[in-house]
Every structure is written in structure tokens, then in C-alpha cells.
Amino acid sequence: MVGIPRFGFVAGQWLSLKANKPDGGEITRAYSIASPPGDDNRFALCLNRVQDGFMSNFLCDMKEDTEIRCQGPFGDFILRPPLRDTLFIATGTGIAPFRSMLHWLLADPSRHEGRQLWLLFGSRYEKDIYYHDEFLRLAQAHSNFHYHPTLSRGGPEWTGLRGYVQEHVLEIVQGRTDLHAYICGLDKMIKANRDLLKGLGWDRKAIRYEKYD
Numbered sequence: 218m219v220g221i222p223r224f225g226f227v228a229g230q231w232l233s234l235k236a237n238k239p240d241g242g243e244i245t246r247a248y249s250i251a252s253p254p255g256d257d258n259r260f261a262l263c264l265n266r267v268q269d270g271f272m273s274n275f276l277c278d279m280k281e282d283t284e285i286r287c288q289g290p291f292g293d294f295i296l297r298p299p300l301r302d303t304l305f306i307a308t309g310t311g312i313a314p315f316r317s318m319l320h321w322l323l324a325d326p327s328r329h330e331g332r333q334l335w336l337l338f339g340s341r342y343e344k345d346i347y348y349h350d351e352f353l354r355l356a357q358a359h360s361n362f363h364y365h366p367t368l369s370r371g372g373p374e375w376t377g378l379r380g381y382v383q384e385h386v387l388e389i390v391q392g393r394t395d396l397h398a399y400i401c402g403l404d405k406m407i408k409a410n411r412d413l414l415k416g417l418g419w420d421r422k423a424i425r426y427e428k429y430d
């Protein structure tokens with residue numbers, strides 16, 4: 218029996234999507250897979266519109282049944298065994314690989330082994346917190362998963378954390394240097410968090426990151 222080839226990937230990997238521009242040129246951009254590996258040959262992406270950007274707007278405007286070329290999966294921004302207590306830091310669509318990793322990890326106790334997992338997720342406004350209800354539910358279901366959304370421009374009704382992600386790292390790591398950290402998003406945020414952790418005495422190799430810009 219001939220089956221459809223299985224699309225396999227590891228949580229944290231990305232795809233290279235290609236589109237034709239109106240001027241005839243081809244454009245290629247990377248997008249992290251936002252869903253955990255599964256058996257159904259489907260995957261999710263987490264996209265936002267970048268002002269004046271071609272590909273992000275092209276993808277957000279795509280209609281159902283439209284085809285697009287892609288290559289991959291690529292990338293080594295994946296969980297490094299053995300798993301330790303881990304801090305995941307993301308802003309914006311940088312949440313995509315962590316949604317994949319956290320769903321994969323928490324789906325099976327033998328994968329997370331009860332390790333403490335913190336997700337520190339920065340957005341501007343409450344409406345921008347991607348997958349908020351989903352992460353709240355995941356945290357309710359798993360006592361070792363701690364979800365910390367923080368808003369840089371939260372309104373008066375927001376009762377959670379405020380400010381940038383790097384302003385909350387210290388209260389989570391509490392002087393520990395034995396964790397792993399994974400950071401994903403734009404360069405400036407990644408640099409701020411890497412510098413902070415290295416300044417706390419963390420080993421460079423305990424900090425992995427994926428830059429989107």
C-alpha cells in the first residue's frame with residue numbers, strides 16, 4: 218500500500234516559504250512551525266503583518282485552497298537533551314516554536330519528567346497575546362508549567378505582569394544558573410536577555426536563541 222509521505226519535524230524547527238512578487242521576483246522567508254509534531258501531516262503557523270513587508274502580508278491575505286511552495290523543515294533551535302528546568306522567553310510571533318515545544322513536552326510525562334517549565338511571553342496589548350487561553354489551560358492542567366504573560370502597554374484592567382520580558386527574568390531564575398533558556402523573537406530582545414543571563418553567570422551554552430530579524 219502506498220501512503221502519503223509523512224511530514225516529519227522536530228518541535229522548534231521552521232519552514233522556508235516561497236512566493237512570487239508582482240515584479241516577477243521570488244521571495245523566501247522563514248516561519249517557525251507553531252504546532253507540535255503529529256501524525257496528521259498538518260501544521261500551524263503563527264503570523265503577523267509586518268508593516269510594508271511583502272511575505273507576511275501575502276501570507277495573511279492567502280485564501281483557503283491557495284497553494285504555496287515550501288522547503289524544510291530546517292533549524293536546530295530544538296530542545297537539547299537531557300531536559301532541565303527551562304525558561305522559554307518570547308515576544309510576538311516568537312511564541313511559535315515554544316507552542317510546538319510545550320505541547321510536545323506536556324503531552325507525555327516521560328518527555329517533561331516533571332521539570333519546571335516557565336514561559337515568559339511579552340506582548341504590547343492584551344489583544345496581542347497569542348494563544349493566551351490555551352496557555353492558561355495548559356498551566357492549569359500541568360503544575361510544573363508556569364505561564365507569565367507580560368504587557369508593555371497593558372490597559373488599566375490588566376492585572377498580570379507589566380513591562381518587557383527581561384524585567385521579569387530575575388524573579389523567575391532566582392539566582393539559579395542550572396536552567397536552560399530558549400529565547401525567540403527580534404534581535405534587540407534576544408540580546409537584552411542573553412546579556413542579562415550571561416551577567417548572572419550563566420554558561421553561554423545553556424542559552425539557545427532564534428532571531429527573527
Ligand SMILES: Cc1cc2nc3c(=O)[nH]c(=O)nc-3n(C[C@H](O)[C@H](O)[C@H](O)COP(=O)(O)OP(=O)(O)OC[C@H]3O[C@@H](n4cnc5c(N)ncnc54)[C@H](O)[C@@H]3O)c2cc1C
Pocket residue numbers: 231246247248249250262263264265267268269270271272273274309310311313427428429430
Ligand atoms: C528562523 C525564523 C523563523 C521565523 N518565524 C516566524 C514566525 O513564526 N512568524 C512570523 O510572523 N515571522 C517569523 N519570522 C520572520 C519572517 O521570516 C519574516 O521576516 C517576516 O514575516 C517579515 O517578512 P516580510 O517579507 O513581510 O517583511 P520584510 O520586508 O522581510 O521585513 C520588513 C522589516 O521587518 C522586520 N521584521 C522581521 N520579522 C518581524 C516580526 N516578526 N515583527 C516585526 N518586524 C519584523 C525585518 O527585520 C525588516 O526590517 C521568522 C524568521 C526566522 C529567521
